[in-house]
Amino acid sequence: MINIKQNKMYRFLVLLTISSTLGLEAWLTLFNNFAVDVVGLEGNHIGIIQSIREIPGFLTFLVVFVLLLLKEHRLSALSIVILGLGMAATGLFPSYYGLVFTTLIMSFGFHYFATTCDSLTLQYFHKETSPWVFGKLSSLAAITNIGAGILIYFTSSLLNFTQIYLLIGCLIMAAGFGGLFQDPTDRDIISQRKKMIFRKKYGLYYFLTFMAGARRQIFMVFAVLLMVQKFHFSVKEVTTLFVINNVMNYFLFPLIGKGIIRFGERKILSIEYFSLIFVFVAYAAAQSKLLIMVLYILDQVFYNLHIAIQTYFQKIGDPEDIAASISVSFTINHIAAVVLPALGGMLWMIDYRIPFIGGAVFSFISLMAVQKIQIQRQNTN
Numbered sequence: 001m002i003n004i005k006q007n008k009m010y011r012f013l014v015l016l017t018i019s020s021t022l023g024l025e026a027w028l029t030l031f032n033n034f035a036v037d038v039v040g041l042e043g044n045h046i047g048i049i050q051s052i053r054e055i056p057g058f059l060t061f062l063v064v065f066v067l068l069l070l071k072e073h074r075l076s077a078l079s080i081v082i083l084g085l086g087m088a089a090t091g092l093f094p095s096y097y098g099l100v101f102t103t104l105i106m107s108f109g110f111h112y113f114a115t116t117c118d119s120l121t122l123q124y125f126h127k128e129t130s131p132w133v134f135g136k137l138s139s140l141a142a143i144t145n146i147g148a149g150i151l152i153y154f155t156s157s158l159l160n161f162t163q164i165y166l167l168i169g170c171l172i173m174a175a176g177f178g179g180l181f182q183d184p185t186d187r188d189i190i191s192q193r194k195k196m197i198f199r200k201k202y203g204l205y206y207f208l209t210f211m212a213g214a215r216r217q218i219f220m221v222f223a224v225l226l227m228v229q230k231f232h233f234s235v236k237e238v239t240t241l242f243v244i245n246n247v248m249n250y251f252l253f254p255l256i257g258k259g260i261i262r263f264g265e266r267k268i269l270s271i272e273y274f275s276l277i278f279v280f281v282a283y284a285a286a287q288s289k290l291l292i293m294v295l296y297i298l299d300q301v302f303y304n305l306h307i308a309i310q311t312y313f314q315k316i317g318d319p320e321d322i323a324a325s326i327s328v329s330f331t332i333n334h335i336a337a338v339v340l341p342a343l344g345g346m347l348w349m350i351d352y353r354i355p356f357i358g359g360a361v362f363s364f365i366s367l368m369a370v371q372k373i374q375i376q377r378q379n380t381n
Helices: 005-039 043-053 062-067 072-090 096-124 128-154 161-180 200-230 235-263 265-285 289-316 319-350 354-370
Strands: none
Touching: 005 043, 005 072, 005 096, 005 128, 005 161, 043 200, 062 096, 062 319, 072 096, 096 128, 096 289, 096 319, 128 161, 128 289, 161 200, 161 265, 161 289, 200 265, 200 319, 200 354, 235 265, 235 289, 235 354, 265 289, 265 354, 289 319, 319 354
């Protein structure tokens, strides 16, 4: 599916995607234990740091201005170096403000790589190939998540937090520096506009991106909270679900990419949102622990279909708008990350079912919106 020119960019993105995934997963796995057991933080401090972690995602629109100074593939590799630096430094500053500082560094690296990775994928791979590439990269990320857990499991009995952070951070920085010395670019690629871009014809793409961000927050914040607070899931049970999800994702993502190529974005996204209406309603009504486990897995499976939003943009967008538009879309996606957890938390205190009913409503609205997707299918025979 990938020609010789594209192989260089594909290998480049594979290396950096694995590094980025390792960094985020290790950070998420270690954070709570480090924050509580070593730094001695309380819940309010942890909540603030988690909110601060989303700020760089909200500021990804600044990528378009950074590209005035750096080529996009250089920024992508540099972002991995920054992510690794934030990881390596975390254990060296065991204080509240130290965690705030290192979290910001790590998060800027992660979010700026995620933005440039999506942008480079859409620029370098054909409309009939990019869904497969997105699926393959996501599949590799899933298996990396499992590898990160195994790495931490075995090193935690040999090394302290500072040493683990340094080890993983240095590995990530090494990969980032390796990327900096690569040139996977193609001179035939269309030059990108270096300015903020908002176009009326991208309105549906912006809306779907925002709704995807809202749906993601309900899953990340309230689905796990429901399992732990209402159904008293143990750490082992949550970890088991995590492993099952990532194993499934490893096999599912390439199939999702092929599904997008065969059936198109409207059908794939319709399946996602139609299914999620029932998933969120079931979350609100569930009384069985087993049902919650099934819903959690289904929720994750259907969330994986969201890559069709980016491939939809590739088909409607001007080729020179990709980098600027992807950076803006990440900011739009993270608006929900800033607002929904706090608002949903207040509604949770009234009735824990309200956020899930809200998720069902969001899914219905999104289902109606994706019916407006109109793409001229190309003959690829």
